[in-house]
Amino acid sequence: MSGSLIIAVDGPAASGKGTIASRLAAHYGLPYLDTGLLYRAVGRGVIAARGSLEDAGLAEEVARALNAEAVVASDDLTGRGAGEAASRVAGHPGVRAALLDLQRAFAAQPGGAVLDGRDIGTVIAPDAAAKLFVTASPEVRARRRWLQLTSRGEAIAFDEMLEDILRRDARDAGRGAAPMVQAADAVLLDTSDLDIEAAFDAARRIVEAARVRSGV
Numbered sequence: 001m002s003g004s005l006i007i008a009v010d011g012p013a014a015s016g017k018g019t020i021a022s023r024l025a026a027h028y029g030l031p032y033l034d035t036g037l038l039y040r041a042v043g044r045g046v047i048a049a050r051g052s053l054e055d056a057g058l059a060e061e062v063a064r065a066l067n068a069e070a071v072v073a074s075d076d077l078t079g080r081g082a083g084e085a086a087s088r089v090a091g092h093p094g095v096r097a098a099l100l101d102l103q104r105a106f107a108a109q110p111g112g113a114v115l116d117g118r119d120i121g122t123v124i125a126p127d128a129a130a131k132l133f134v135t136a137s138p139e140v141r142a143r144r145r146w147l148q149l150t151s152r153g154e155a156i157a158f159d160e161m162l163e164d165i166l167r168r169d170a171r172d173a174g175r176g177a178a179p180m181v182q183a184a185d186a187v188l189l190d191t192s193d194l195d196i197e198a199a200f201d202a203a204r205r206i207v208e209a210a211r212v213r214s215g216v
């Protein structure tokens with residue numbers, strides 16, 4: 001098989017899509033982009049400028065000035081506050097438009113790429129050879145995120161984490177601009193009862209089936 005293997009991995013917060021996407025990228029020797037980092041960086045930029053996250057013009061300005069390489073190399077965007085800020089600026093159509101070309105260019109690299117986010121299979125790479133929509137129950141996702149954050153010292157109660165997750169789901173799925181939705185041709189992968197190894201295995205099988213179908 002030959003050609004460009006674009007793998008689109010979408011899904012809600014803390015479903016494990018990033019874990020799966022980065023492992024697929026390593027497995028197939030493809031470059032990987034966690035597109036959530038871009039929105040997190042925009043949220044952080046607006047806060048750093050002492051602006052309001054509801055200020056669509058400022059958020060778009062920050063998005064247009066983003067240095068994607070610096071964002072990807074940054075290690076301080078994974079906290080709880082950055083996720084919340086990201087989901088608020090991600091609803092501005094101008095922000096999404098400003099980040100479109102760089103994501104599409106990443107996906108279009110020779111050989112292919114793996115991208116994860118909320119709109120990869122629907123907007124960024126609608127022709128991707130393989131599309132996965134990774135999910136898990138809100139309680140399982142909240143537990144995973146709670147473990148991740150508390151293990152590195154962020155103090156948060158489990159109930160608050162669950163509220164965060166539910167609020168973010170509602171905002172991401174309910175916005176007008178590129179809402180989080182499973183693409184019609186994406187395969188649903190529910191990882192609620194799967195450990196990381198089993199989830200990766202299931203994802204790899206989905207990609208292999210897509211490769212056979214598409215000849216990539």
Ligand SMILES: Nc1ncnc2c1ncn2[C@@H]1O[C@H](COP(=O)(O)OP(=O)(O)OP(=O)(O)O)[C@@H](O)[C@H]1O
Pocket residue numbers: 011012013014015016017018019020036144145147148191194195196197199
């Ligand atoms: N199948 C799984 N079983 C148990 N823990 C998992 C599983 N998949 C991922 N995790 C853990 O859950 C946490 C969240 O995973 P990950 O960052 O991959 O989720 P995500 O969907 O990419 O989240 P985000 O919304 O930040 O993009 C991490 O600590 C990860 O190690």
Ligand SMILES: Nc1ccn([C@@H]2O[C@H](COP(=O)(O)O)[C@@H](O)[C@H]2O)c(=O)n1
Pocket residue numbers: 013014035036037039040083086087088090116117118119120168172
């Ligand atoms: N393609 C994407 C990726 C992310 N978002 C928004 O950013 C928030 C943070 O994303 P994480 O994957 O790092 O959790 C997320 O809640 C979305 O609002 C997006 O809109 N599109």
